Amino acid sequence: MRPSSLPAFLHLILVLLLVWGTAQAQPAPAPAAAQPPSLQALFREPALKSATLSPTGAHVALVLGESAESDRLVVIDLASMKPTLSLLSEGSYLSYVNWVNERRIVYIMNPPITAASDMQLSGKVAAIDFDGSNRRDNFQRAYVQALLARPGPRPNEIFGTVDVSTGRGDTDYTDLFAVDTVTGHRRDIDTPRRSTDWVFDSTGDILAATRRDGTDTVVMVRTPGGAWRDVHRNGLLNENAIYPRHITPTGELIVVSNVGREHFGLFTFDIASGKLADKPILSSDRFDVGASFVESRGELVGVHYVAERPTTLWLKPELQQLQARVDAALPGLINRLHVPRTPTTDFMLVSSSSSTQPDQWFVLDAKTGKITARLGNALPEVSARALAPTRLMQFKARDGMNIPVWLTLPRELPAGGPPPLVVLVHGGPWVRGSTGDWDSEVQFLASRGYAVLQPEFRGSAGFGRKHFAAGVKQWGLAMQADLQDAARWAAEQGHADGKRVCIAGASYGGYAALMGVATQGDTFRCAVSWVGPTDLPYMFVKGVGDTSEVARRFGLPRLLGDPKADAEQLRRTSPVNLAGQIKRPVLLAYGKHDWRVPLEHGERMRDALERAGNPAQWIMYMDEGHGWSKAANRIDFWTKVERFLDVNLKNAR
Template identity: 40%
Template sequence: MFSPDGKNIAMLAAGANDRLVLAVMEVDKLKPKIVAGYEKTDVVFFSWVNNQRLVFGVGDRAIGDGDRDRGNGLFAINKDGSELRELIATGDTGGKFRVLNGYHDFLDVTHVPDSNDVYITRSTGTRKTPSYTLMKLNTQNGYNEVVQTPTNSVSFMIDKSGEVRVAETSEDNLSAVHYKDPKTQQWRKLIEYDNVKGHGFSPAFIAPDGQFYVTAAKKSDTVSVFRFDLEKNKLDDTSIVATKGFDFHGNFVFNKKENKLLGIHYESDAFSTLWLDEKWNSFQKAVDAALPNTANLIWGPETANNDTILVHSFSDVHPGSYLLFNTETKKFVPIGDVHPEVNSKTMSYKDFVRIKVRDGMEIPAYITLPKNSSGKNLPMVVMVHGGPYVRGGHWEWNRETQFLASRGYAVLEPDFRGSTGYGTKLFRAGWKQWGLAMQDDVTDATKWAIAQGYADPKRICIAGASYGGYATLMGLIKEPDLYRCGISWVGVTDINYLFDVTWSDTSGSAWSRYGMPLMIGDQTKDAEQLKATSPVTQAHRLTKPLILAYGAADRRVPLVHGEQFKKAAPKDAKIEWITYPNEGHGWRTLKNNVDFWTRTEKFLNENTAVK
């Protein structure tokens, strides 16, 4: 990341003992210097405060969620490593003079060149009604003050003059967007809407010139970027960025010196950029011509127009590289690779497809075929994403997909109905369809891969985590002739447990009271459906080999899910039961990841017999 003036670049890099450290490098000297590095912890995030000072947080990547009893804290340091100051403690109590406790979190910098201030938030609500207090914190002396914002605020947006300009509030199922008018210094409500049913808009960006951009689905199935006219209190008629078949997801590139928005990075089936500035469009063309096989996202410093810009280059087979590009000489200088040990030449390509399912709806999917294979009649793993109300597939390097492909497996990643990122129709078609049409989509995608000749119908395994683990169990139960085996980790086994297990982080939340009844099912009105589509009630039908894995410290899908399914399954069921005592909702530690995927490889070999 550039310093605001573009003279330095800060980065996270691997240091001693494989710990992440914070390093700073002068652009004209290209010699990184470690300014913050520790033996028993990692630097996990950072941001420039101004041209001289940075803030950063720490964490331990070597431990599981069950062992984490501290937050990331917040520390400030000069670019030369001097004047280190603790601002937010990693634990519950600060203890020192002007050190805040761990219930505070970093939000943003002020984007003002001479300011030493940053914005932080403090959790002041409850799980039932979350809310946050906004505070401004001086990184040199620790002085802090509360910033006035609307009641029940849950998120904030800082403009490029360093003032809080937008706040989102939430109470029960109602959300609202508020704007602080710079002329009156008063907050006014721009919109209020049902955050479960939608029909609102979300704040996206405030440009240096004060223009306000939002994302909304206006007269379209998909979400696009619009300018919000603050004088007329309405969206412009025409969108800034609209991608057919995809909801907008991306970020904004700006320059304060030029006082404008330069361009917008976005994702469709892959990643690209819409440039609103012709000079930057020419930079993009030059970079793409030199690096033709990757997505290339480019940035410059906030407050300068230097000849050097930063390039993030990546693809489905390349985890990513960072380079400097001189716009005058057209020369590149490599900074570093995300995973330098990965050889892109041995990785497998990922293709985006749309698959027509039984009711005529099209679902997106990514298919990866093993490199140097025939691409036909392959053993296949159907990877079902978690969420389920997220986008699962992306055109980028994925370690799990590449691991399986390197072992000879085709990998199918369907974005079944209920997935987000592809429009309202696909998303809402998944409401109350756990185990029903959502599961049918996975089944139909699997049959599509067979029909295309990619998959050997006798050697297919279904796998996934969280909701994907749920779909794995339902797939084995509903389609015993389609799948040879299943791999379910941190998977839901009873939908009612999501409501009733009091130590789950969903129990009692606004999501459980408003979102889940509408999108998953009402415990009273849909009682029979929830019972019929809960794997634990159908466990007696399990006939195929299964890996069933959980983290004992998981608060999203607690261990009881797995225990009850294992108890209800036939006594002769071939279940490989795995628990990791200190892991939560997924595996964080290298040791457990190696153990799980080693077991997975062996399990697949035993049940799909790779030829």
């Protein structure tokens, strides 16, 4: 990473990219008849990737998408709105940027993918002062797999972790250390044996931790005498589970738990007695509540969480009032306040987005409650006026289970009847698919005239333990039936043309897309599948992909199916074995260096379809892994998807 040439370039950043007005809160209005966004506008490298407030609120660190393979780190003094630092990450992406203290910033540089091993290793860790001094490059190399957000207990330190493996793909435990960002000195932290996750108090001491035991997770707390005590055991299916999340400045342990409940909520946990509070701090009767915590001036002042969409519970009236003023200034958006930990100024940041608004960042004067500057927008060429909102709805599957589903309809509906439909299936699959926030893929499809349906099929996380558990061993079965039921529901409700439906997705979504045309060809006219597994038994083979030994031995047999006891089911629900049943058009795409779903999955599926007389449209990117990290590849891929859908869906009758 090198400093840029100075005055002219810094002035250009200020004038063209960063500073926006002094009193306005909204960008200039777009033309009334805004055109659909271009592929380049939707899938470019973000102009502004992140904004991180310094501990006192005096500075902000910005990551700008400089070029196809380089980012720029810029630090702005918020009082003067002048840059104090501009660094270019030549040939690398900045995957992590954080403040160590008010003067010092740590960052990770990741090179482009050139081999399958690249994604197994972290990039190079470096640090610099906000004024460009005391730079230290590459003081920690590939063994650093993550830097934790909180600084270490000593000046200039930050916590880092590395997985310690007993063999390829097998993690035995996670090592925690503190690294001095000035000297590069690494200091190991004493942690409970085989622990993998920790909760720190305000001084940097660990008071709660978890360790793996097969597929279970054991919760431990530290007694006043320093000994560790087991207080709870969480099973794989998250029934009656407790997960430590935060120690407040007053020493209270906050956990997420669904003990005796259907949904995860936020509770206090008494370390001395080992008991969970009877009443939650925060809960929902429809969603599992996850949370991150906001501390300022040594107090817990707020909780960021997600229910239907991201929101914040503020514990201070003045912050509630600020939130209300920001929401009034930026109506209809998800507005998140970023509060300094040790404020010496009145500055805060606001990050703002919605299903029709890409991420954008503002400067907020907390004293006046006014937005004073607009730092930038991730996708500045995209106009919200040309986009369509995403709504959360619900339908009943064929067995009566309620399935949440996100629906996005084209802004301009066709005159001759309902629009064609793309069922866009999320990956994972044991994750939540969406929060209804910005999604370039959804907006691309909707702007091209397609209704977009994103089902939170059974097995998806975030909607209660029954919903999650209903997906056990249901790949290609009840999970797949939910996708067909979603498409039929959309047609019955008049949202989409039931005769023109395509199924699409990546990773698990790519698998589901292939199963859709293999077993539900009467519903799905075509499939767009990228980086999807096609041979389920192959996922159990040691050394294939990044599946750990623990997952192969314990997790996958319970969630996906036992490779011996359920061998016939796994064979019947593998798309590579069903190529002869696929009569619909298929687009297949993979990255050559995919570390999670190796290229062989795609090549074998491609060859099977060709032998069956229904060759797929084949795409393979030589410089990608599990998904498209490069803007040029994203634009190329979606250009081909647009043509594929035009021929096989939009204009099909």
